[in-house]
Amino acid sequence: xxxxxxxxxxxxxxxxxxxxxxxxxxxxxxxxxxxxxxxxxxxxxxxxxxxxxxxxxxxxxxxxxxxxxxxxxxxxxxxxxxxxxxxxxxxxxxxxxxxxxxxxxxxxxxxxxxxxxxxxxxxxx
Numbered sequence: 001x002x003x004x005x006x007x008x009x010x011x012x013x014x015x016x017x018x019x020x021x022x023x024x025x026x027x028x029x030x031x032x033x034x035x036x037x038x039x040x041x042x043x044x045x046x047x048x049x050x051x052x053x054x055x056x057x058x059x060x061x062x063x064x065x066x067x068x069x070x071x072x073x074x075x076x077x078x079x080x081x082x083x084x085x086x087x088x089x090x091x092x093x094x095x096x097x098x099x100x101x102x103x104x105x106x107x108x109x110x111x112x113x114x115x116x117x118x119x120x121x122x123x124x125x
Contacts, residue, residue, distance in 0.1 A: 004067060005069070006030050009027055010025075014029065018093055031102055054074070062082075069087055073118035076116045
């Protein structure tokens with residue numbers, strides 16, 4: 001399995017927790033599965049936006065070169081923007097560290113989503 005994945009994260013390390021929010025996540029840990037090289041994309045600018053945070057976050061993920069994103073909840077506009085960019089969306093990934101999420105993905109335990117799982121304008125709850 002090769003490629004680059006982005007995981008919504010509360011911090012820049014593999015030991016940080018997955019941020020359940022996509023559009024307003026603190027940032028994205030970007031992992032190259034071929035080399036396991038890790039980088040971090042700060043998403044702080046999206047957190048301050050009144051609307052459009054998910055679309056901005058999708059652009060950040062696309063710029064990082066990711067083909068897959070792992071997150072907890074993804075709204076309809078962000079989901080559509082990711083799909084338009086050819087980025088696969090895997091949802092309901094929360095309550096674990098970024099490293100645990102990456103391991104689950106590598107083992108084939110996470111399935112791609114067919115539709116968004118959060119309402120427009122915010123995460124479920």
